[in-house]
Structure formats: C-alpha cells, structure tokens
Amino acid sequence: MRHWLMKSEPSVYSIADLRREVRAMWEGCRNYLVRNRLRDEVRPGDMAFFYHSNSQPSGIAGIMEVVSEAYPDPTQFDPESPYFDPKATRENPRWLAVDVEFVREFARVVPLAELKEHPVLGGMEVCRRGQRLSVLPVTTDEWDAVLALPGV
C-alpha cells in the first residue's frame, strides 16, 4: 500500500465536501505525469492526504482512501464541463479519474509553512519549490510524521 498527497482547491472541492459525500470521483486531472501516475502507480487501498491548495492557509486537511482503479474521466467528454477536452474520444480517452473515500478530517489544517519547518516533512515533494503536480508520493516516514503532529 502506498501513500499519496492529492491537491484540491477547497473553493472547488474541500475535505468538508468529501466528508458529506463520503465517496467521490477525483476528476479533472489534466496533466500527463499525473495521468500516468494514476494509471501506473495509484491502487485501490492506497491512502492519501487531502491537501487544500490556493487556500488560507494551504495545507493538509485530512485523509482519504483510493477505492478504485483509474478509469476514463467522464468530464473530458462533457462539453458542459470545465474539464471538457475536445481531443478526447470514448475510443481514445486521454484523462483518468479514481474514486476516493473519506477517512477523516484533521482537527486542524497543517499549513505548508509548518511542513517546511519540520526536519522530516521539509523533504516532502509538496514542499519543493515550483511543485505543481496534483498527485504526489508520500513516504511512510513522512506519513507517520504528519500523523504524529500535535492537534492532528
């Protein structure tokens, strides 16, 4: 089982939304590296931090579980969707989604600045300058260190 960190802008979809819906489709990824990672590395049973990006503060808000294999993201076929991709066809889908399930919301959001200061967590991918991928690997040490933070 692997660990991940997955980003969402809470104004679009937050951990509170996932808590309410319990299970959701993680849709709208339009980056090939992330697409390949979903296809090749992310598996049902993997656990992920739910990260709030473009937020105040940005940071880790809770935990979810990946509960499906990657499958074609239906929003790419929907002209009404902001994620519509005119070059994608049902015969040749470009983009993938996975289903995720709520596990728990942290008592507080762990801000990015706090991660950066931490001796172990400062090395997380998400702390790297210019890191823009929305699905990032997390090591077991990093996972455990986040869960050991006070108030989490």
Next chain:
DNA sequence: GCCAACGTTGGC
C-alpha cells in the same frame, strides 16, 4: 495581484 516554475503548443 505578482511571479516563479514548468508543462504544452506550434512554427519551422
């Protein structure tokens, strides 16, 4: 709102 990082597009 600014801007750094970096992925994507498209001319050649």
Next chain:
DNA sequence: GCCAACGTTGGC
C-alpha cells in the same frame, strides 16, 4: 526535434 511563446498552478 528544437525552442520560443504561451498558459496554468499555486505560494505568497
């Protein structure tokens, strides 16, 4: 296949 221009992400 190179590379400049452009677009997007996302912290601050």
